[in-house]
């Protein structure tokens with residue numbers, strides 16, 4: 001058992017090295033970041049109580065639950081016909097950092113969870129490399145149902161589905177949204193963008209949120225030579241999260 005854990009750890013560290021990681025973060029910063037998340041959660045719960053709604057369990061976000069209820073067993077675009085599961089999104093409902101991808105793939109459709117295939121595993125590894133887990137962040141997509149053959153989302157599908165992502169964002173109130181790939185970036189920015197030109201930058205968006213662009217993990221699986229660049233992007237995310245946690249501590 002112990003040998004198996006050591007073997008897994010070794011494989012993980014080798015992968016991090018391949019991605020250009022030179023050290024593993026210490027946990028003190030993680031503690032600060034988690035504390036900031038808890039404070040944000042308490043603030044949202046206080047607001048909910050003020051509006052007369054019942055406070056739920058600590059990790060529940062009633063606003064996010066209301067979005068899920070409103071979406072229901074959605075048939076607003078034709079993609080519902082081919083889905084096994086609608087993939088709403090998952091993670092910390094009070095996350096400071098949110099990831100938005102394109103649409104569920106085959107594995108995501110089968111499990112009803114975002115980013116659980118090979119690309120999802122790579123995303124998880126990038127998160128681990130900066131000291132985060134999937135439970136620390138929120139992960140969603142522009143579309144909540146799988147397009148046939150994983151084709152690019154059609155404008156009319158995005159038009160129907162995107163408003164619900166906007167409502168999720170309003171409920172979660174992240175400080176940073178990391179767009180994974182061109183479709184997420186173009187939809188959120190409302191214009192054509194070149195990921196290679198804008199990646200790695202923090203771009204002011206709406207509601208006090210910053211957008212951050214990086215490669216889609218599926219692209220990285222096809223182009224492993226870009227993993228090092230992607231790792232640099234994730235390290236920038238880590239730095240920005242630490243700066244935000246310090247700001248919250250000081251306020």
Ligand code: SF4
Pocket residue numbers: 074075076077078079080086143144145157160161
């Ligand atoms: S993709 Fe979005 S709008 Fe279309 S059916 Fe699924 S949840 Fe509804």
